Amino acid sequence: MDFTHFFMTWIDLRLLALVGAGTFAGIYIGAIPGLSVTMAVSILISFTFGWEMYDALALMIGIYMGGVYGGSRTAILLNIPGAPSAIATALDGYPLAKKGLAGEAIGLSTTMSALGGLIGIAVLGFAAPAVSEFAIRFQPRDYMLLAILGILLVGSLSGESLIKGVFAGALGLTIGCVGLDPLTAQERFTFGYIELWGGISFVAVMIGLFGVSEALMQLKHINTPALKQKITRVIPSWKSVLKFLPLSVQTSLIGVIIGALPGTGGDIAALMSYDHAKRVTKNPEVPFGQGARAGLVAPETANNAAVGGAFIPMLTLGIPGDSVTAIIIGAMFIHGLNPGPMLMIERPEMFWFILGALVLATVFMLIFGLTGIRIFVKVVELPRAMLFPLILLLSIIGAFAVNNALTDVYWMLGFGVLGYFMKLYGYQLGPVILGVILSRLIDDNWRRAIISEREDLGRLFHGIFTSPLSLVLFMAVVAIFFTSTPLWPMLKNKLRKAAAKKDA
């Protein structure tokens, strides 16, 4: 009876409390600008290292769900999206707050986030078993292509240039290679140091890139004052919820699909849904951008629906949808789980457990979201001079706690400084962590694929071109590369000119 694990977090008081605490913490972490869910989850991994797997997952799932939602609050109240997935929320949320409707905006966004979250989880529940059944038939080359596609998507969609994204991804892959080769035990990038045989701890890399570098970056704006808002009635009326129900179902579905694509997450889902709402809402009460409620509902449902979506490739293929799921995959590895199509066969109870925890986190999100807003405003106004030293301290403890070794602390510091400069000069950090996590998978599957074709590249390509799935994946990889070369704008220009000629 694996299905009974769905209720595990609901019945077990300890797990219930952990999901609740995680969601609560996630809301605040997501809301405080400068603190991100990625940062929190990466620091927490090291502390939950010695825990039972169920406990650790319960806490992390809570933080993830709460964090995606939490960003909306500061977006509405301060016009500062607490997280990238709340960028679209600020567009109409802040104008609503300026009109004195902050309470209503928060209430509506909370309810709709919960609705979107539930729809996303429902899709996960139905789609994941089917996807993993399908994924069992994947060839090693398909895994390799899918993983490369994931890194490329994160690189191309999240930053200013794909080239910088590819560089970041390749850097991550290289970092992931450090240590003894898993197949032949040959040393790779160890430079003669035995300490490097086990590789660079990915937790140290993660905390450095997402904890330290982010905090260092924020030090530049340490003295920006916070704005104050008055909070009115929070619980939304049935009428307004019902009014936006059709739109929210549509945007939730957009959210799940975008979330499920490897490499794309809540931020892109939110922006695309906002765009969708703009197109389908014929007569908004006020124009979009000036406080239209539809413009608030759409991104909020979509980004929470994307959470359920992001778990689909993660659980069924072992390929993370974004940096947070990359970190959760890392955590699952640490606890001896192997996300991928076999997970559903070997450990089906884990799947139900995660599903149950996600639903519970959504319920907690709704409860915490509709209460305690006044205290919330006070916490967000906490002086950053108090906050940042604490984050840095936690980063150091976190890196140290993994192996009780100072080496990891130095790695973390190094990657923190590198991450600072990469961020400063417009390099994306998401692909680095995806690269580190996926390095082993790509390496293994590449070698399996090429060995099964007797090390003949021609045969490998023949295999790719004769399998529909491999072909689609391969074409997607090629298309992403093509759009970043100078050929793409040239082609677009040509097409535009041809169209203009036709019109004339």
Add this chain to the structure above:
Amino acid sequence: MHDPNRRLPGERIFSVLMVAVSLFLFYTATQISGLSGLAEPGSFPMFATGMMVITSTIITFKTLRLPHSDVHGWKSVFPGLVILTIILMGFYALALQPVGFLPTSFVFLTIANWVMARGNPLRAALTSALSLVLVYVVFRLVFSVLMPEGIVPEREILAYIGSILNGGVK
């Protein structure tokens, strides 16, 4: 936010440095198993570092062609506060094992808080002490993370508090 059409101070050096690092790593990758086959331990590292070399070179050429941004001087991109924080963290890591978690963290938090808030050192010490208590309770006692004790006989103190509490129950 970084403006992709302008070059920040230090961006040129950083991109050239990335090319150098990539070349070095690529060279190291070629030494793993040579160019003997496609499924060797070194083939994937060569692919990854090769990508690094190609992309970093393109980035460098693009960066060199960009006009300079309005931001001048390395201080604008690497302010004193950031440098100080990194140095402070380095010292923290060095002192952590010999001196121990509690005193090192207290000094670290106090200095960082004092410098960042530009306020009263006494107030910084007080807030740091409070945050340290919170961190200690959450991470040492709830998450049971073991941190180096150093000069503070932590275990004895905890045992002593425990015995008082137990004695009180009796």
